[in-house]
Amino acid sequence: MKYLSTRAATRETVTSSEAILRGLAPDGGLYVPQSFPTLSLTQIEELSRMETYAERAKAILPLYLTDLTAEDVADAVDGAYGTRFDDPAVVPISCIGEEGEYVMELWHGPTLAFKDMALQLLPRLMAKARRVTGFRNKITILVATSGDTGKAALEGFRDVDGVSITVFYPLDGVSGAQKLQMVTTGGSNTNVVAVRGNFDDTQTGVKRIFRDAEACARLNAQGVSLSSANSINWGRLVPQIVYYFHAYAELVASGRIRCGDKINFVVPTGNFGNILAGIYARRMGLPVTKFICASNCNNVLTDFFRTGSYDARRPFHKTVSPSMDILISSNLERLVFELNDRDAARTAEQMKSLAAGGSYLCPEALSLDWMEADYADESQTLEAIGRMFADYGYLMDTHTAVAQSVYDRYVARTGDRTPTVIVSTASAYKFTDAVLTALGEIPSGDEFARWERLSALTGTPVPARIRELKDLPVRHTAVCDKDDMLRFVK
Ligand SMILES: *Cc1c(COP(=O)(O)O)cnc(C)c1O
Numbered sequence: 001m002k003y004l005s006t007r008a009a010t011r012e013t014v015t016s017s018e019a020i021l022r023g024l025a026p027d028g029g030l031y032v033p034q035s036f037p038t039l040s041l042t043q044i045e046e047l048s049r050m051e052t053y054a055e056r057a058k059a060i061l062p063l064y065l066t067d068l069t070a071e072d073v074a075d076a077v078d079g080a081y082g083t084r085f086d087d088p089a090v091v092p093i094s095c096i097g098e099e100g101e102y103v104m105e106l107w108h109g110p111t112l113a114f115k116d117m118a119l120q121l122l123p124r125l126m127a128k129a130r131r132v133t134g135f136r137n138k139i140t141i142l143v144a145t146s147g148d149t150g151k152a153a154l155e156g157f158r159d160v161d162g163v164s165i166t167v168f169y170p171l172d173g174v175s176g177a178q179k180l181q182m183v184t185t186g187g188s189n190t191n192v193v194a195v196r197g198n199f200d201d202t203q204t205g206v207k208r209i210f211r212d213a214e215a216c217a218r219l220n221a222q223g224v225s226l227s228s229a230n231s232i233n234w235g236r237l238v239p240q241i242v243y244y245f246h247a248y249a250e251l252v253a254s255g256r257i258r259c260g261d262k263i264n265f266v267v268p269t270g271n272f273g274n275i276l277a278g279i280y281a282r283r284m285g286l287p288v289t290k291f292i293c294a295s296n297c298n299n300v301l302t303d304f305f306r307t308g309s310y311d312a313r314r315p316f317h318k319t320v321s322p323s324m325d326i327l328i329s330s331n332l333e334r335l336v337f338e339l340n341d342r343d344a345a346r347t348a349e350q351m352k353s354l355a356a357g358g359s360y361l362c363p364e365a366l367s368l369d370w371m372e373a374d375y376a377d378e379s380q381t382l383e384a385i386g387r388m389f390a391d392y393g394y395l396m397d398t399h400t401a402v403a404q405s406v407y408d409r410y411v412a413r414t415g416d417r418t419p420t421v422i423v424s425t426a427s428a429y430k431f432t433d434a435v436l437t438a439l440g441e442i443p444s445g446d447e448f449a450r451w452e453r454l455s456a457l458t459g460t461p462v463p464a465r466i467r468e469l470k471d472l473p474v475r476h477t478a479v480c481d482k483d484d485m486l487r488f489v490k
Pocket residue numbers: 113114115148149231268269270271272273274275323324399425426
């Protein structure tokens with residue numbers, strides 16, 4: 001399997017290892033597989049008979065990572081999903097709410113958000129890729145984070161040989177727990193910097209560094225190559241395909257659906273990485289009726305799928321679901337490339353128009369009968385948390401609540417009772433203030449007191465990884481302006 005850039009008119013192809021090591025293509029485009037492997041229903045049925053998440057990962061990932069050996073992939077998978085998750089299922093699927101309504105919890109990894117699903121695997125794949133390609137340079141990973149990616153990347157890459165990592169986060173754009181998680185990170189190769197700006201400023205700043213040919217050449221001369229751990233990296237996307245098959249396989253295995261039945265997924269969406277992995281799974285043969293793309297007030301994607309126009313020229317809202325506070329949804333470019341029938345020149349034009357004028361047209365987005373898009377405002381989000389806890393005793397975080405709220409209105413509008421998986425992306429303990437508010441409390445005391453309060457109120461334990469933050473020293477205090485980020489790349 002080879003990979004090409006969404007913007008490359010020349011159609012130069014690279015291996016999966018090269019795509020993973022580079023992150024972004026030299027022309028600014030994103031790497032996509034040349035074609036999509038497919039799974040028959042028989043093969044999907046086989047997945048349902050496998051007992052562990054890791055086994056399913058080992059069946060799916062080699063279809064894309066063809067320049068690594070099956071042993072290399074298996075080794076990386078075992079390292080990532082073997083012991084570091086706090087639930088034996090790795091990704092538990094359970095029934096919540098009404099019959100046919102399921103939740104897939106992607107947040108049982110070390111940082112309690114779904115980013116761990118990919119970022120526990122990516123560093124291990126990078127190490128293999130470095131060996132396979134004979135890559136000599138040291139790698140510096142640059143990350144722009146809206147909160148969860150940063151910590152997950154720091155945990156994935158800390159003390160990995162031959163790699164260092166610098167994480168930029170928007171100074172006032174992340175939750176208290178997210179910030180504490182990042183600034184207390186250990187490891188000899190980690191660097192965390194706050195940027196005066198919002199997430200889009202931060203992400204734009206990182207992209208600018210990647211495109212700065214002079215800076216890259218200077219670093220190269222010192223034996224350093226830049227790479228990305230943002231969700232634009234192919235190595236971030238490919239691990240996420242696995243859990244869509246996993247969810248389906250679990251529902252088949254537990255007799256809730258028959259193999260071949262179609263299901264829906266509701267995905268709380270920001271940079272469009274999570275949902276795109278699901279869309280790829282569908283291309284590979286997973287029986288899906290609808291993807292429901294759920295946004296918060298930064299509802300640029302809702303409008304995109306309803307109008308065929310991507311228009312980021314709108315006010316930026318800071319919401320209770322900060323990991324979805326995004327107006328430039330980077331991974332959408334990969335879907336647009338498919339909607340353009342893989343016309344790279346047209347994709348490049350649209351992205352140029354977005355960079356220059358803040359918008360572009362893609363009328364093909366209107367023709368997707370498997371896509372629904374909607375958004376939840378702040379009060380609807382909090383209402384969903386309160387209702388799911390009151391009615392079903394299920395505690396959800398603010399991002400998952402956006403999906404729940406959108407789904408409730410979808411069912412009310414359409415009456416569609418297809419079995420549906422709500423993709424749950426974070427532990428409620430990462431967004432304690434908003435969750436307490438939703439449960440009718442007025443948050444008080446310090447961060448630590450609030451965790452205890454949430455625990456007492458809901459009868460759920462404070463996750464060990466949250467509790468330990470109390471005793472860790474703050475190690476990262478740097479702050480910079482958005483035009484000055486390059487200076488902080490070590
Ligand atoms: C990153 C994140 C999202 C959004 O995922 P995308 O892949 O950017 O669409 C949603 N919820 C949480 C908790 C996240 O960390």
